Amino acid sequence: MANPRKGPRLYLRRRQGREPTWAILDVKVEIGTGCRECDRAGAEKALAKYLAEKHEAPGALAPGELWVAEVMASYLKEHAVGSPSKEWIGYTAQPILNWWADKTLADVSGKNCRDYVMWRTAQQHRHGKHPKPVSEQTARHELKTLRTAINWYHGEHGPLPSVPKVTLPQKKPQRPDYYLSRKEAAARIRAARSSPRLHHVARLILIGIYTGTRPGAILKLQWLPSATGGWFDLENETLHRRGGEGRQSRKRQPPARIHARLLPHLRRWKRMDMEMGIPHVVHYQGAQVGKLRNSWPTVADLAGSTKRDAPHIVRHTAATWQMQAGTDLFEAAGYLGMSPETLWDVYGHHHPDFQKGAASATNRRAPKVAQGSRKTQ
Numbered sequence: 001m002a003n004p005r006k007g008p009r010l011y012l013r014r015r016q017g018r019e020p021t022w023a024i025l026d027v028k029v030e031i032g033t034g035c036r037e038c039d040r041a042g043a044e045k046a047l048a049k050y051l052a053e054k055h056e057a058p059g060a061l062a063p064g065e066l067w068v069a070e071v072m073a074s075y076l077k078e079h080a081v082g083s084p085s086k087e088w089i090g091y092t093a094q095p096i097l098n099w100w101a102d103k104t105l106a107d108v109s110g111k112n113c114r115d116y117v118m119w120r121t122a123q124q125h126r127h128g129k130h131p132k133p134v135s136e137q138t139a140r141h142e143l144k145t146l147r148t149a150i151n152w153y154h155g156e157h158g159p160l161p162s163v164p165k166v167t168l169p170q171k172k173p174q175r176p177d178y179y180l181s182r183k184e185a186a187a188r189i190r191a192a193r194s195s196p197r198l199h200h201v202a203r204l205i206l207i208g209i210y211t212g213t214r215p216g217a218i219l220k221l222q223w224l225p226s227a228t229g230g231w232f233d234l235e236n237e238t239l240h241r242r243g244g245e246g247r248q249s250r251k252r253q254p255p256a257r258i259h260a261r262l263l264p265h266l267r268r269w270k271r272m273d274m275e276m277g278i279p280h281v282v283h284y285q286g287a288q289v290g291k292l293r294n295s296w297p298t299v300a301d302l303a304g305s306t307k308r309d310a311p312h313i314v315r316h317t318a319a320t321w322q323m324q325a326g327t328d329l330f331e332a333a334g335y336l337g338m339s340p341e342t343l344w345d346v347y348g349h350h351h352p353d354f355q356k357g358a359a360s361a362t363n364r365r366a367p368k369v370a371q372g373s374r375k376t377q
Helices: 040-053 068-078 086-100 110-121 136-156 182-193 196-211 263-276 295-302 313-324 329-336 340-350 356-360
Strands: 009-013 021-026 029-036 231-233 238-240
Touching: 009 029, 009 040, 021 040, 029 040, 040 068, 040 086, 068 086, 068 136, 086 110, 086 136, 110 136, 182 196, 182 295, 196 263, 196 295, 196 313, 313 329, 313 340, 329 340
Parallel strands: none
Antiparallel strands: 009 021, 021 029, 231 238
16 A cells, blocks of 8 residues: 655754754655744745645545645635735635645544644734734634635535535634723824824724724725725715725625714815825825734723723724614614624614613503403303
């Protein structure tokens, strides 16, 4: 019986008189990574890049003969490259490629999925001032990318004789009352305005709490129609969340009427930005903002907040405030870009009419009937 083939993997190349370096071994082919022994993370990144760029068409193979790396490479090269979520897919695929590189689809089991979660949560995020452990929810998102890639491969290059089941960690329940009160929002806006280096955070908060737009989409907003992001049509008082060439995804991005309290801010910002030739609504000294990894917690600290939240809280805040104001469910859902079912299930308890009928219901006593008026049987 022939020995099973091994997938591309890292090994430490040692040579006499030279410092050990990491290399990629693919069958009998050896590819140097340029990474020294102490740079294991760099070597893993090089392996992930190699696997993503390598595309093989192995044909209709049994799960035990089809490598996870081959499936992921095919998915990244043929599907992800044209997806609106290209960056997110690539980010979640990298650790999958690292851990599953030497495994086949036959190895995709509940135990290995749980082992992957244990391996992943023992690591730390490498960005930000304060590295923090990788959470189970991050590992869950990565395993969802693996599951999507397998299902995509089954449809595009299959059918596979059997599709392995990817076991996910339990989804984290929705945090109750995860939103900013008006006092907290005001404190953060004041804190952001206290320093020119943080003014972009103030803009994001104001746009987020008054439109409910996701932070990623807010950072792409421009003052004029664009193919790459949404824009504000101040003449017609309309927010277009999606760019002209943007593809519709599962995340709803419908146009929305601009809130009356936000409109004066937008007109002032646009006048200032247009004078300096700045196209982006949220910018840092004229340059487009990519992430708020450092500026967001800095503003929270300056505002004296003890909450540990992320920019996405502005969307939760917008939905909560709409419900607290008693806005019609369907109108609020269309304004925020979410389904009425999701809006009511997650935020409905803030609405003044939430279970109003049940809370005011009383038992009525049956009317008394005089004995003489009863009919004899």
